[in-house]
Amino acid sequence: xxxxxxxxxxxxxxxxxxxxxxxxxxxxxxxxxxxxxxxxxxxxxxxxxxxxxxxxxxxxxxxxxxxxxxxxxxxxxxxxxxxxxxxxxxxxxxxxxxxxxxxxxxxxxxxxxxxxxxxxxxxxxxxxxxxxxxxxxxxxxxxxxxxxxxxxxxxxxxxxxxxxxxxxxxxxxxxxxxxxxxxxxxxxxxxxxxxxxxxxxxxxxxxxxxxxxxxxxxxxxxxxxxxxxxxxxxxxxxxxxxxxxxxxxxxxxxxxxxxxxxxxxxxxxxxxxxxxxxxxxxxxxxxxxxxxxxxxxxxxxxxxxxxxxxxxxxxxxxxxxxxxxxxxxxxxxxxxxxxxxxxxxxxxxxxxxxxxxxxxxxxxxxxxxxxxxxxxxxxxxxxxxxxxxxxxxxxxxxxx
Amino acid sequence: xxxxxxxxxxxxxxxxxxxxxxxxxxxxxxxxxxxxxxxxxxxxxxxxxxxxxxxxxxxxxxxxxxxxxxxxxxxxxxxxxxxxxxxxxxxxxxxxxxxxxxxxxxxxxxxxxxxxxxxxxxxxxxxxxxxxxxxxxxxxxxxxxxxxxxxxxxxxxxxxxxxxxxxxxxxxxxxxxxxxxxxxxxxxxxxxxxxxxxxxxxxxxxxxxxxxxxxxxxxxxxxxxxxxxxxxxxxxxxxxx
Numbered sequence: 315x316x317x318x319x320x321x322x323x324x325x326x327x328x329x330x331x332x333x334x335x336x337x338x339x340x341x342x343x344x345x346x347x348x349x350x351x352x353x354x355x356x357x358x359x360x361x362x363x364x365x366x367x368x369x370x371x372x373x374x375x376x377x378x379x380x381x382x383x384x385x386x387x388x389x390x391x392x393x394x395x396x397x398x399x400x401x402x403x404x405x406x407x408x409x410x411x412x413x414x415x416x417x418x419x420x421x422x423x424x425x426x427x428x429x430x431x432x433x434x435x436x437x438x439x440x441x442x443x444x445x446x447x448x449x450x451x452x453x454x455x456x457x458x459x460x461x462x463x464x465x466x467x468x469x470x471x472x473x474x475x476x477x478x479x480x481x482x483x484x485x486x487x488x489x490x491x492x493x494x495x496x497x498x499x500x501x502x503x504x505x506x507x508x509x510x511x512x513x514x515x516x517x518x519x520x521x522x523x524x525x526x527x528x529x530x531x532x533x534x535x536x537x538x539x540x541x542x543x544x545x546x547x548x549x550x551x552x553x554x555x556x557x558x559x560x561x562x563x564x565x566x567x568x569x570x571x572x573x574x575x576x577x578x579x580x581x582x583x584x585x586x587x588x589x590x591x592x593x594x595x596x597x598x599x600x601x602x603x604x605x606x607x608x609x610x611x612x613x614x615x616x617x618x619x620x621x622x623x624x625x626x627x628x629x630x631x632x633x634x635x636x637x638x639x640x641x642x643x644x645x646x647x648x649x650x651x652x653x654x655x656x657x658x659x660x661x662x663x664x665x666x667x668x669x670x671x672x673x674x675x676x677x678x679x680x681x682x683x684x685x686x687x688x689x690x691x692x693x694x695x696x697x698x699x700x701x702x703x704x705x706x707x708x709x710x711x712x713x714x
Numbered sequence: 715x716x717x718x719x720x721x722x723x724x725x726x727x728x729x730x731x732x733x734x735x736x737x738x739x740x741x742x743x744x745x746x747x748x749x750x751x752x753x754x755x756x757x758x759x760x761x762x763x764x765x766x767x768x769x770x771x772x773x774x775x776x777x778x779x780x781x782x783x784x785x786x787x788x789x790x791x792x793x794x795x796x797x798x799x800x801x802x803x804x805x806x807x808x809x810x811x812x813x814x815x816x817x818x819x820x821x822x823x824x825x826x827x828x829x830x831x832x833x834x835x836x837x838x839x840x841x842x843x844x845x846x847x848x849x850x851x852x853x854x855x856x857x858x859x860x861x862x863x864x865x866x867x868x869x870x871x872x873x874x875x876x877x878x879x880x881x882x883x884x885x886x887x888x889x890x891x892x893x894x895x896x897x898x899x900x901x902x903x904x905x906x907x908x909x910x911x912x913x914x915x916x917x918x919x920x921x922x923x924x925x926x927x928x929x930x931x932x933x934x935x936x937x938x939x940x941x942x943x944x945x946x947x948x949x950x951x952x953x954x955x
Contacts, residue, residue: 315821315828317814324816324857629812632770633873634801635829708800709770711812712761712885 317639318646321623332615333651337658339608344663344684346601348674353594355675357483357585360424361578363435364405366551367560369576370567376576378407378548379483380584385573387493387545390427393573396566398558403430404547406496409486410466421456422482423466423489425496425547432551434490440475446492451475455487466491467499483589485672493547501544605687613695616648620699627703628710637704644699652692656685715782717880717913718744718767723776723786725762736762738936740776744913744929746880749904751924752917754933760917761885763933767915768804768883769796780804781880801830805874805912807884811866813858819845819869820854826876844872848902864895871902875910882906884916888923896923 322329360379369378370385370393377383387404394402406425411418426433428443434451440460443449450471452458463470471491480488491499519525519533554563564575576584586594620627627640660681667674723740726733736759744750754760765771767778769785778786780803785794800806813822820841827837845854848868858866867887874882884903888896900916900923907914916927924930932940 315817315825315834317817317825320821321816625812626814626816629808629814630825630829631797632768632800632806633826633829634797634799634804636797639829707770709765711806711808712765712770 317643333654334658336655340655340659341662343601343604344659345674346597347680348667348676349672350597351675351677352673353590356481356485356673357590359480361581363480364432364551367554367578368552369581370550370573373572373574376584380589383548384546387547390550393550393552398555398563399552400555401553402550403427403432404493404550405432406493407548408500420486421489422486425491425493427493434477436478437475438478442475443492446494449474450489450491451477452489453477453480453487455479455481483585497544609691609695612692613698616696616699620702624706627706628708632708632711640703641700644703645696648692648696652688656688716743717746717781719779721777724774725766726774735936740938746913747907747911749907749914749928751927751930752933753930758933759936760933764883764885764917769800803880805879805882807870807874807887809886809889811870813866813869815858818855818857822869823872823876826873830877844875848872863891867899882912882914886918
């Protein structure tokens, strides 16, 4: 006769509620693990989708994700001419926050050359961008429908395609437009701003009949600002020709073109080690704390459950029950509770992980590892109850 | 051969100036099928005497023999498996029935048998037989919480009898029952002593409950102060049995 199962069956309400509570806690631990993995996936999403061998960015910067990087667009031609480079394509990145349906709507806008690479990885609905202007492909996370319009900068953009779940390293959903549109959105001033700038410049020279050379230089600067070129990008991504030496190409770009060339591997390191390291560590620590809390809770539940059964245990001892009967009862209950709680947590997270605002990546290895940890916690926690049970004297069964 | 032999049994709690002698030099024998009451006021040492015979409380001095096997001689004898002896030779009945709350009446009896390595089907058969014999055939699947006090105590008696023990030790088995149920339980014990040839030692403080017992020990301040025999009645009852 399995005493553990009988006890659980008799106190099933209490057992189920306890398991649900513990399951919710383990669900949070699982989601933490998922967010932890999701941070990596998010951080590397654009990087992986671009499939570039080298990222050319502004000298002495870690751009374009970790730091600001601005380089002229036409540099792509010089990069493409470097021996070993098969293809060079400019990219522009910017984070945009607008009002949509009365709520703040934040996303990551990527501008790419329609004839180059670095565009949306795969179109899951609609089509890719065909026209140079006013079309956009959005990530699934944007929750926008095909044909929907969005006002950015000076113009309306129509959603013509939907790509997979692609996000920025900060977790904001991403959208793609043509490079020309991205540059216009980022740099081109609207009519009111241009009018204001003109007024300000006019006011500064008002009443001056002649300008000294320094004043003329200042004025020249102001006028250039108003009519600034939009032909700036954040990075030029390159693909190497077969057999090309990555290190050599990087060195050439750095030495002769005065830009920083970052390999895909280095860019991965910058993103994972630099940008998300603290968040990753914090999540890891939080996960460990939650596991410790789970262990304490399981130990307390097992201990109080053992206290409830002191008279039963004493009676069993008095009628000659071996220690293994009593140890088995406590250990099996603890393991069963851990197993059921794990199942509840797993089902919960499986049903909800796609609804989380940030990406949750459930790795089978992580889940199996957590299961082993939960079983270990249950086993160790049950020692507290077992120790108490083994110290119970049979004589405690006597008396009123 | 006696079912229980006790010789100069002494139990002292504590040491030095704080030492308390709970039982001093108790000597007696109980034959199989004999029903013995241990009477005495609260704190007189009767439960200590019972637990020392029941292999729960180690005697400080003296000798205890259960069913011909010596178990204590100035302390437990070395290499003794007390749990196995309790399982095989002894049956216990408590003041409160001490049934396991999450097991049905049937399972409460079965558990004592399964602990003693009986197969599930054999344990079930024996448990049903016992409970039916104690007029609990209709309560097999009831949990202790839904049994009356008398019924629960009868299940406890069935559990105590399950492994056909040589000695049954009962600690105030009627304390939690009303007079009528208490008398019924005592009658049942008397019947079982004869039917099963088990020695039954009952600790009680209630004089009204010991009517018809073979022998009655009066315990006072740790000593057996007096003994009353009903030997003629015993002989007659055994002849009838």
